[in-house]
Amino acid sequence: MSVIKLPLLFIGSKGEKNLYTLFDSGANLSCINPDFIKDVENPISLGRVRRIATASEGHYIEIKERVILDFYIHDILLSDEFLLVPNLSEEAIIGAATLQKWRIKLDFEHDTVIVDPKVAKLQLI
Template sequence: MGIIIKDIKVEGDKGKAVLRTLFDTGAPHSLVRRDKAEAIATLVPLASPLRFRLGNGQIGLEVREACHLFFEVKGCRYYFVFYVADNLAHELIVGADAMQVWKIKPVPEADDLEVDPSVLELWCFNPTMVRLRLYSAFKVLKTA
C-alpha cells in the first residue's frame, strides 16, 4: 500500500483551492471533505446513498453526494468525480480508483508521486479538430 500526503491545487465549478491531499492506494474510492467541496464545487445528489468502511474499521461512512473536480499533480491536470463525505481526517483523498485511471503511482521511499503524462493525450480537447471532424461527418452525410 502506498500513502503520500501533498498540498495540491484543486478546481471546481465554483472556485479553486489548495487542499491537503492523501494519495492512498488502500482507499478504493476518492473522497472530498464536505466543507471543502461546498466552497469550490456544486454538489450533485446520488441516486441512492453509498456506505463505505474506512481504513480504521469505522463502518457507516455514508455519502449522498458527489462533485466534479480537476486536480493538479506535477504540472498535469486531471479530472475525477469525488464522493462528498463528512468528518474526513483529510481534505481530499485520491484513492485507487482515480490513481488507476490516471496512472498516478506513489513512491513512498521518495515521499513523492510518479505520473504518466501520456494518459492525458486521450483527454486533450482540441476545438479545431472537433470542428473538422464534425464538418467531415456532415460532408459525408450530405453527399450520401
C-alpha cells in the first residue's frame, strides 16, 4: 500500500500548527489526534457519541468531539471538519470525503498531492 505523508499548516481560532498529515483514501472521514490541537482550536461536542470501527474486528473507538480547521496544501487554503480520535497513531489524517470535496488527487508515483487549480478560484467567489 502506498502512503503519502506531508507536513501541513492547520489554522484554528486559537492559533496554528504544522502537523504531519497522512493522506488516506481508505479512511472515509478526516481525523486528528486531540493532543495536537489544544492550542489551535476548541473542540465541538458531537452531541451523540459515534462508534467508529477499526481494522481490528469487533473493536470500536468512541468519538465525542470534532473541530473545524483551515489547512494549506501547496499554498491553497482549504477547510474541513476533523473528528478528534483519541490515541490516533497519526497527527492528522485527510480522508476520502475531504479528498473528494476539494478535488484532491494522490500521486503515489511522485509521492505528492495534487489540488485542482480550480479549487483556489472557487474560494475567491
